[in-house]
Amino acid sequence: MATDWLGSVVSINCGLTLGVYQGEVSSVDHASQTISLRQPYHNGTRCPVPEVTFSATDIKELKFLDIQNTTNKPSTDRRAAAEPSFMPSVHHGHSHRVAQPHVTSSSSHSSNAPITILRRAPTGSSNSRGATQAIPKKPSVRNGGAGGSMRPKDDECFRDGTDEDLDADFDFEGNLALFDKAAVFSQIDGTNRHGNRAQHHSMPGDQKPLSYRHDENILEGKPVIYRQITVPQHGGKEYCTDSGLVVPSVPYELHKRLLAAAERWGLSFERRLETVGVCSSQMALTLLGGPNRLTPKNVHQRPTVVLLCGPHIQGAQGISCGRHLANHEVEVILFLPNFLKMHESVTSEVTLYSRSSGKQVASIKDLPASPVDLVINCLDCHENGLLREQSWYKSAADWANQNRAPVLSIDPAVSEQHQTVEAKWTLSLGLPLPLAEAESRVYLCDIGIPKSVFQEVGIHYHSPFGCKFVIPLHSA
Incomplete structure (x- = not known):
C-alpha cells in the first residue's frame, strides 16, 4: 500500500518551471490523486509554509531518499510502494537500485496539463486565504508568443526561489540599525562623535591643517575693511x-x-x-x-x-x-x-x-x-x-x-x-x-x-x- 511510505523522505521533480521539492511524506490521497510533504524544501531552500500538496499530473520524477520501516519489507514491496496507486500512468525510466541504508527509486510522468501546486495552511492559522490555497503557474514563454522558446538558465538565475520569499516581511528597522549614521558623518565632516575637530598627522611632529566644510574658505585672508573710502570734506550722509x-x-x-x-x-x-x-x-x-x-521677436512692442x-x-x-x-x-x-x-x-x-x-x-x-x-x-x-x-x-x-x-x-x-x-x-x-x-x-x-x-x-x-x-x- 502507498500509505506504508508515510514518513519517508522523498524528492519530487516538477520540471524546469516549478523546480524540485524535498520533504517527508505526510499523506497520500487516492481520491484526489495528490501527495503531501511536510517541512518541504524548494531547490534547497526552506519553504515558508509547513506543508505542500502536489497533483499526480505535476510530478515529472519521484525519488525516495529515506524509506521508513525498511527492515520488515522486502525489496519487491519497495517497488510496489514506489508506484503508489494514485499514479496510474507512471512509466519507469530505469531499474531501481538498493543502497544501504537508503533506497532510491525514480519514475517519470509526462503531461501537458496546467501545473498546479496545492498549499495547505497549518491548522489553526489566522491566514485569511483559507486552509488550502491554489497558486496557478504557467511556463514562461519568451520572444512574445506561444511560439517562443524557454530559457531554463534565465529561470534558474532570476525566477526560481523568489515566489516563496514574497510572504516574508523585510525587517527595515533591523536593517537600518546596522548602519552607524553618526560614525559615517563624523568621518565626512572630520569630527568625532564628541564634536571635536579631527587632526591628522602624516609624520610625528608634522600636523596637517584642520578639515573644512564645503562652505568654509580654505584660504586665510585678511579681515575685510568696509570703510575703504575716506574724504577730507564729508557731505553729511x-x-x-x-x-x-x-x-x-x-x-x-x-x-x-x-x-x-x-x-x-x-x-x-x-x-x-x-x-x-x-x-x-x-x-x-x-x-x-x-x-x-x-528681443527680435518683440519689435511690435x-x-x-x-x-x-x-x-x-x-x-x-x-x-x-x-x-x-x-x-x-x-x-x-x-x-x-x-x-x-x-x-x-x-x-x-x-x-x-x-x-x-x-x-x-x-x-x-x-x-x-x-x-x-x-x-x-x-x-x-x-x-x-x-x-x-x-x-x-x-x-x-x-x-x-x-x-x-x-x-x-x-x-x-x-x-x-x-x-x-x-x-x-x-x-x-x-x-x-x-x-x-x-x-x-x-x-x-x-x-x-x-x-x-x-x-x-x-x-x-x-x-x-x-x-x-x-x-x-x-x-x-
Whole structure:
C-alpha cells in the first residue's frame, strides 16, 4: 500500500518551471490523486509554509531518499510502494537500485496539463486565504508568443526561489540599525562623535591643517575693511554697497574739484560725457526689462522713453543716454525747448542724436498723453537753481509727475528742498552728493576716474564697483 511510505523522505521533480521539492511524506490521497510533504524544501531552500500538496499530473520524477520501516519489507514491496496507486500512468525510466541504508527509486510522468501546486495552511492559522490555497503557474514563454522558446538558465538565475520569499516581511528597522549614521558623518565632516575637530598627522611632529566644510574658505585672508573710502570734506550722509562697503557723500565743491582734476589728467569732458551716456543707457535698458523685453521677436512692442533735458551739461548727458537707447531699438522722444543760449556740449549731442531714430520735440503738448515706459529727468543744473522758476521747467515737471511713468534722474542737483520731479531711481557720478531724503533709490556710476586723481584732491579711494559699472547704494 502507498500509505506504508508515510514518513519517508522523498524528492519530487516538477520540471524546469516549478523546480524540485524535498520533504517527508505526510499523506497520500487516492481520491484526489495528490501527495503531501511536510517541512518541504524548494531547490534547497526552506519553504515558508509547513506543508505542500502536489497533483499526480505535476510530478515529472519521484525519488525516495529515506524509506521508513525498511527492515520488515522486502525489496519487491519497495517497488510496489514506489508506484503508489494514485499514479496510474507512471512509466519507469530505469531499474531501481538498493543502497544501504537508503533506497532510491525514480519514475517519470509526462503531461501537458496546467501545473498546479496545492498549499495547505497549518491548522489553526489566522491566514485569511483559507486552509488550502491554489497558486496557478504557467511556463514562461519568451520572444512574445506561444511560439517562443524557454530559457531554463534565465529561470534558474532570476525566477526560481523568489515566489516563496514574497510572504516574508523585510525587517527595515533591523536593517537600518546596522548602519552607524553618526560614525559615517563624523568621518565626512572630520569630527568625532564628541564634536571635536579631527587632526591628522602624516609624520610625528608634522600636523596637517584642520578639515573644512564645503562652505568654509580654505584660504586665510585678511579681515575685510568696509570703510575703504575716506574724504577730507564729508557731505553729511553715508551709503553702503550690497557687499557692505561704506561710500560717503561729498559736497558739490569737492565733487567739482575732482572732475576738474580728472580733466587736467586727460579725462576730458567729452570722454566723461560718453561714459555717462553708456552707463545710464545700460541702466535704463535693465529697468525696461532687458533681454525679456528687447528681443527680435518683440519689435511690435518696443518700449517708449521720454527724455526731459535742459540747456546745460546735465541735459547733454541725458541726450547722450537717449542716443544710445535709440541705437538699441528703443522709441526715444527728446524734449528740449528752443533756447537762445545752450551749452556747446548740448549742441554737439543734439547733432549726434539727430542721426539716430530718436524724435525731438520742443513743446510739452507734443509729448505723449498716455503713460510711457520710462521718463529720464535731466532738467536740473548744479550751477543755476533759478531754472526751476521758468515756465518750461514747471510744465515739464508737471507732465512727468502726471504721466504715472517711473522716473530716472541722472546727476540731479543738490537741494535741501524736495525734488521737483519725483524720481524712483537716482544715478550719481563718481561719488554721491548729499541728496535730500526721498523714496528714490540711489545708484552710483563709475565714470573712469583713476585712483591717483582721487588722491590728488585728498580722497583715499578704493573702487567699490567690483565687476560692475553701476551699483546700488543703500542708506547706512
